[in-house]
Amino acid sequence: MAAAKDKTLNDLFLDTLKDIYYAEKQILKALPKMAKAATSDKLRAAFEKHEGETEGQIDRLEQIFELLDKPARGKTCDAIMGILEEGKEIMSEYKGTEALDAGLLAAAQAVEHYEISRYGTLKTWAGLLGMKDAVKLLDQTLQQEKTTDGNLSKLAESEINYEAAA
């Protein structure tokens, strides 16, 4: 670890990579629980699909650690802990209600937006640091997260919440 005053964008990139690596592993643990809680088949399928994508995203992060010649290691990410905690509260407070799926969707979209922000930042920094291969890997995940968020938005605007509002 560089001494405080000598820290550079390279250090910040690595710290943030560790942060999202930790976050992705927490998300991977949370997704099966969210899928199990969902009452809508479409929502459950969306969570199951994203579980597979998350495995691929973790693999891409490990490739970037390799490019940096650093061990793939996570760093506790307070943000994802808080976001997932809110999801757990929804699952507990709205269990058995008609609004549960709407709450699960909202929790999942908060997760997606955290990831979109982190991958956008990492991609920008990788570009500034001249890490072309990392830019490509980060962009693949970023586009995937945006697509997932868009799909969740479509679900949120359609039947899932209509059922809840009915």
Next chain:
Amino acid sequence: MAAAKDKTLNDLFLDTLKDIYYAEKQILKALPKMAKAATSDKLRAAFEKHEGETEGQIDRLEQIFELLDKPARGKTCDAIMGILEEGKEIMSEYKGTEALDAGLLAAAQAVEHYEISRYGTLKTWAGLLGMKDAVKLLDQTLQQEKTTDGNLSKLAESEINYEAAA
């Protein structure tokens, strides 16, 4: 508070409104500290501008509480606590380094994305619940948050991080 099984989308809307109301108040406290920490004049100006916008967003939330005939009251939001905690860590770990502004920008964008996700969700639910005035107010804030995030992205891709990477 409705008994657990009877909870509806109306309850979820109100709970989430309280969550983002609490979050906005925390953000309003954090922004002057972030502005003070920033070394770039443009970044400091962006934080100061967003402080004013945040006051307007809080005012809009209070209008929605009024529409619902409910007292404007926050509910501890674990997500924003975690996101802001990460911002504080960056300020402390990167103080005095060339990468500080890049880290502040990343922290601010994580906040913006949390807000975008919450306002998007609330707007969708307000629509499903037939609350036209609330939809309008929530959309105003949502568009403002998206613009702020876009402006921060432009800063992140330009001089702020270039200075850090130089």
